[in-house]
Amino acid sequence: xxxxxxxxxxxxxxxxxxxxxxxxxxxxxxxxxxxxxxxxxxxxxxxxxxxxxxxxxxxxxxxxxxxxxxxxxxxxxxxxxxxxxxxxxxxxxxxxxxxxxxxxxxxxxxxxxxxxxxxxxxxxxxxxxxxxxxxxxxxxxxxxxxxxxxxxxxxxxxxxxxxxxxxxxxxxxxxxxxxxxxxxxxxxxxxxxxxxxxxxxxxxxxxxxxxxxxxxxxxxxxxxxxxxxxxxxxxxxxxxxxxxxxxxxxxxxxxxxxxxxxxxxxxxxxxxxxxxxxxxxxxxxxxxxxxxxxxxxxxxxxxxxxxxxxxxxxxxxxxxxxxxxxxxxxxxxxxxxxxxxxxxxxxxxxxxxxxxxxxxxxxxxxxxxxxxxxxx
Amino acid sequence: xxxxxxxxxxxxxxxxxxxxxxxxxxxxxxxxxxxxxxxxxxxxxxxxxxxxxxxxxxxxxxxxxxxxxxxxxxxxxxxxxxxxxxxxxxxxxxxxxxxxxxxxxxxxxxxxxxxxxxxxxxxxxxxxxxxxxxxxxxxxxxxxxxxxxxxxxxxxxxxxxxxxxxxxxxxxxxxxxxxxxxxxxxxxxxxxxxxxxxxxxxxxxxxxxxxxxxxxxxxxxxxxxxxxxxxxxxxxxxxxxxxxxxxxxxxxxxxxxxxxxxxxxxxxxx
Ligand SMILES: Nc1ncnc2c1ncn2[C@@H]1O[C@H](COP(=O)(O)OP(=O)(O)OP(=O)(O)O)[C@@H](O)[C@H]1O
Ligand SMILES: [Mg+2]
Numbered sequence: 001x002x003x004x005x006x007x008x009x010x011x012x013x014x015x016x017x018x019x020x021x022x023x024x025x026x027x028x029x030x031x032x033x034x035x036x037x038x039x040x041x042x043x044x045x046x047x048x049x050x051x052x053x054x055x056x057x058x059x060x061x062x063x064x065x066x067x068x069x070x071x072x073x074x075x076x077x078x079x080x081x082x083x084x085x086x087x088x089x090x091x092x093x094x095x096x097x098x099x100x101x102x103x104x105x106x107x108x109x110x111x112x113x114x115x116x117x118x119x120x121x122x123x124x125x126x127x128x129x130x131x132x133x134x135x136x137x138x139x140x141x142x143x144x145x146x147x148x149x150x151x152x153x154x155x156x157x158x159x160x161x162x163x164x165x166x167x168x169x170x171x172x173x174x175x176x177x178x179x180x181x182x183x184x185x186x187x188x189x190x191x192x193x194x195x196x197x198x199x200x201x202x203x204x205x206x207x208x209x210x211x212x213x214x215x216x217x218x219x220x221x222x223x224x225x226x227x228x229x230x231x232x233x234x235x236x237x238x239x240x241x242x243x244x245x246x247x248x249x250x251x252x253x254x255x256x257x258x259x260x261x262x263x264x265x266x267x268x269x270x271x272x273x274x275x276x277x278x279x280x281x282x283x284x285x286x287x288x289x290x291x292x293x294x295x296x297x298x299x300x301x302x303x304x305x306x307x308x309x310x311x312x313x314x315x316x317x318x319x320x321x322x323x324x325x326x327x328x329x330x331x332x333x334x335x336x337x338x339x340x341x342x343x344x345x346x347x348x349x350x351x352x353x354x355x356x357x358x359x360x361x362x363x364x365x366x367x368x369x370x371x372x373x374x375x376x
Numbered sequence: 377x378x379x380x381x382x383x384x385x386x387x388x389x390x391x392x393x394x395x396x397x398x399x400x401x402x403x404x405x406x407x408x409x410x411x412x413x414x415x416x417x418x419x420x421x422x423x424x425x426x427x428x429x430x431x432x433x434x435x436x437x438x439x440x441x442x443x444x445x446x447x448x449x450x451x452x453x454x455x456x457x458x459x460x461x462x463x464x465x466x467x468x469x470x471x472x473x474x475x476x477x478x479x480x481x482x483x484x485x486x487x488x489x490x491x492x493x494x495x496x497x498x499x500x501x502x503x504x505x506x507x508x509x510x511x512x513x514x515x516x517x518x519x520x521x522x523x524x525x526x527x528x529x530x531x532x533x534x535x536x537x538x539x540x541x542x543x544x545x546x547x548x549x550x551x552x553x554x555x556x557x558x559x560x561x562x563x564x565x566x567x568x569x570x571x572x573x574x575x576x577x578x579x580x581x582x583x584x585x586x587x588x589x590x591x592x593x594x595x596x597x598x599x600x601x602x603x604x605x606x607x608x609x610x611x612x613x614x615x616x617x618x619x620x621x622x623x624x625x626x627x628x629x630x631x632x633x634x635x636x637x638x639x640x641x642x643x644x645x646x
Binding site: 024025026028029032058059060061064065068088089091092095096098099100240339340341342343344 | 488489490501505506507508511514515517518519521522527533534535536551553554581584585586
């Protein structure tokens with residue numbers, strides 16, 4: 001296959017542009033250069049023939065470039081014609097002749113306006129997010145009451161399935177991480193308390209910290225990352241493939257069928273995981289206190305019994321279901337907000353995790369203020 | 377539904393052993409299985425350069441699987457596949473060279489959901505050709521016009537298109553690099569009859585002007601009738617018949633009789 005050429009031959013008061021070789025996609029960069037130069041032709045010769053009889057191979061790229069050349073020359077005030085087309089290629093050139101000039105992309109503003117635009121949209125988005133969350137809370141509560149009145153609507157199988165996913169399957173990783181955190185907290189406490197001989201208070205610190213705050217907070221963050229993202233991705237891809245629309249048309253309520261079981265599973269799972277996590281952290285802390293700090297298990301336990309009351313435990317456990325609801329609601333709202341593209345699915349999954357963790361920490365702060373003011 | 381399993385094979389592919397000289401795709405003794413279930417079983421097929429081959433068979437017979445095996449998406453158990461005379465089991469380099477010379481329209485479009493129509497069509501072009509943005513845009517417009525879409529569509533995303541529009545954009549993307557072969561999996565399903573007619577017309581025009589070879593899986597009797605040069609029928613994991621429309625109509629194979637002389641077929645062919 002020979003490369004394309006475009007020769008200029010003067011003919012009386014006219015000019016012939018003789019195209020030859022193969023005018024195909026493979027040679028597109030070279031073709032573009034040839035045509036770009038020829039388009040700039042100006043001169044006294046009004047008649048220009050674009051002679052394509054020597055072209056050995058033509059495809060849409062070549063045909064378009066010939067047509068583009070003709071248009072440019074005509075606009076430049078010449079009388080341009082395409083000559084020497086074989087019957088086959090004539091159809092092709094006719095096809096591309098119908099092409100209208102490319103519509104220019106809408107001009108995007110300056111960088112500054114783009115930044116301001118982004119900020120404005122984000123702030124506006126915060127309001128929308130809050131409305132969507134409240135909307136979802138309402139829908140879930142309404143669905144809950146509907147199911148309450150007609151318990152046969154409750155999807156036990158689905159709840160059990162999700163419980164397995166978010167609770168049972170999460171146990172190993174949750175226990176492992178909280179165990180390690182318990183070890184680290186105890187080690188750091190020992191290291192610093194030892195300087196003023198307060199070794200044994202490590203047990204107090206560990207007990208209060210783990211039962212009140214760390215256990216549930218850490219587990220909630222892990223669950224937001226692990227199960228919140230999974231919920232968003234599942235619901236989002238169902239939304240993308242119109243599965244949720246299909247459910248709706250069959251007379252099912254997406255909230256009842258998809259979201260309520262997930263919420264119930266999460267609300268059951270998080271207290272269980274938080275409890276297991278707290279126990280693992282205490283165990284890890286106790287182990288470090290014994291091996292590294294020389295506090296033997298029996299004195300650890302008796303100290304722990306003195307240091308903490310059932311209130312600490314209750315404060316921690318009360319938070320767990322609320323955090324589960326926050327994570328679940330955020331994840332479901334984000335999942336249902338997914339639009340048709342894979343990119344949107346990724347964005348919403350990310351923002352499900354980020355918002356989930358954010359709201360969990362905010363809730364924890366709210367609880368801290370609440371319990372402090374009622375004096376527990 | 378008609379059963380294809382019990383009927384004996386009455387027509388066997390002709391010249392299964394010999395590779396005809398101008399075969400652009402040649403498939404030999406191809407076997408494909410999922411687990412222990414054989415979908416294709418010793419299949420032989422030749423597609424000649426510049427022809428439009430219509431490929432029919434019952435739903436689930438393995439038409440999409442054959443297409444996906446030829447283009448290398450489904451692993452085969454045994455057999456050879458040559459495209460442009462290159463064995464596709466050869467090196468990666470040869471494969472890539474072949475890949476830029478074919479275009480594929482998937483049964484469900486398979487447009488990139490996070491790119492808009494313009495970017496979808498430009499994607500393969502950008503990858504293989506170093507051309508200016510201007511030419512890219514112009515070529516996009518040319519392809520869109522050719523497949524019968526308006527230029528406004530260019531900035532929409534796949535989720536904002538109708539089913540028929542998705543088919544057309546997918547065809548435009550398949551044609552983006554002016555390939556020599558296009559594989560079309562049910563291109564006219566989901567198009568209105570006028571649109572489907574235009575589509576057949578377009579495929580014909582492209583074949584005449586560009587010398588395109590078309591491998592078209594279809595259930596559309598109109599397409600088979602107006603667009604296809606030759607028809608191949610898949611059943612029991614093999615080609616059970618191939619030939620022109622006239623051959624198909626004359627065939628005594630029960631499934632073929634049902635297919636081409638059924639109520640729907642009579643309405644089309646008369
Ligand atoms: N990835 C896969 N795993 C297992 N089985 C598969 C897979 N892909 C296809 N099959 C099976 O292979 C058989 C052929 O499927 P194929 O999609 O090729 O059918 P088809 O002839 O294209 O049908 P249609 O006309 O409905 O598109 C079917 O029985 C299908 O279930
Ligand atoms: Mg198929």
